[in-house]
Amino acid sequence: QVQLVQSGAEVKKPGASMRVSCKASGYTFGSYYVHWLRQAPGQGLEWMGIINPSGDNTNYAQKFQGRVTMTRDTSTSTVYMELSSLKSDDTAVYYCARGMVRGVSMTNFDYWGQGTLVTVSS
Amino acid sequence: EIVLTQSPGTLSLSPGERATLSCRAGRNINIFLAWYQQKPGQAPRLLIYDASSRATGIPDRFSGSGSGTDFTLTISRLEVEDFALYFCQQYGSLPTTFGQGTKLWIK
Numbered sequence: 750q751v752q753l754v755q756s757g758a759e760v761k762k763p764g765a766s767m768r769v770s771c772k773a774s775g776y777t778f779g780s781y782y783v784h785w786l787r788q789a790p791g792q793g794l795e796w797m798g799i800i801n802p803s804g805d806n807t808n809y810a811q812k813f814q815g816r817v818t819m820t821r822d823t824s825t826s827t828v829y830m831e832l833s834s835l836k837s838d839d840t841a842v843y844y845c846a847r848g849m850v851r852g853v854s855m856t857n858f859d860y861w862g863q864g865t866l867v868t869v870s871s
Numbered sequence: 872e873i874v875l876t877q878s879p880g881t882l883s884l885s886p887g888e889r890a891t892l893s894c895r896a897g898r899n900i901n902i903f904l905a906w907y908q909q910k911p912g913q914a915p916r917l918l919i920y921d922a923s924s925r926a927t928g929i930p931d932r933f934s935g936s937g938s939g940t941d942f943t944l945t946i947s948r949l950e951v952e953d954f955a956l957y958f959c960q961q962y963g964s965l966p967t968t969f970g971q972g973t974k975l976w977i978k
Contacts, residue, residue: 857905
């Protein structure tokens with residue numbers, strides 16, 4: 750079965766960087782785009798960007814450009830999201846999610862990771 | 872970016888009743904709208920995509936309708952496990968955006 754398993758919770762200080770991993774299994778890793786989203790406490794979902802696991806090309810939301818980097822390791826079917834220059838309002842649950850339609854970048858999300866809570870606090 | 876406005880913000884109903892949730896897009900998104908259910912401490916779960924197609928394993932008491940700018944999620948007969956947060960997502964235009972959600976409470 751399809752699974753996306755994310756790394757564990759983190760606590761970071763303002764100005765630091767964070768990196769969350771998302772290990773995929775149960776499907777052909779390179780066939781589906783992987784997205785990153787976040788949800789601040791009590792808030793809605795915010796799309797951060799997308800990575801094509803087969804080609805390594807990315808597309809980031811304008812809000813995060815210059816601060817976010819998404820990469821992948823095809824040998825382990827894992828995608829990574831790194832966010833730098835953290836601020837307190839980056840405190841959120843970060844999710845990876847698979848785009849439902851094979852080979853299509855902008856689509857809905859059929860499988861989600863379990864979420865990773867990142868707390869930014871001095 | 873396209874703004875999605877969900878209404879109502881909260882909805883209080885009893886098991887067995889019918890729930891009607893609305894999502895309005897700031898501009899035409901054709902049928903590129905999905906609905907998700909989220910329970911506390913869990914990741915979202917896809918219910919409906921392309922405005923009216925049920926995702927795999929979703930009970931037929933969940934249905935979606937609409938196109939263009941106005942969309943509806945209907946839960947025909949509420950069960951206790953349906954009381955949760957619901958939100959819509961548009962993927963007709965980059966960047967994809969989400970509504971702020973409708974919280975469905977047990978009366």
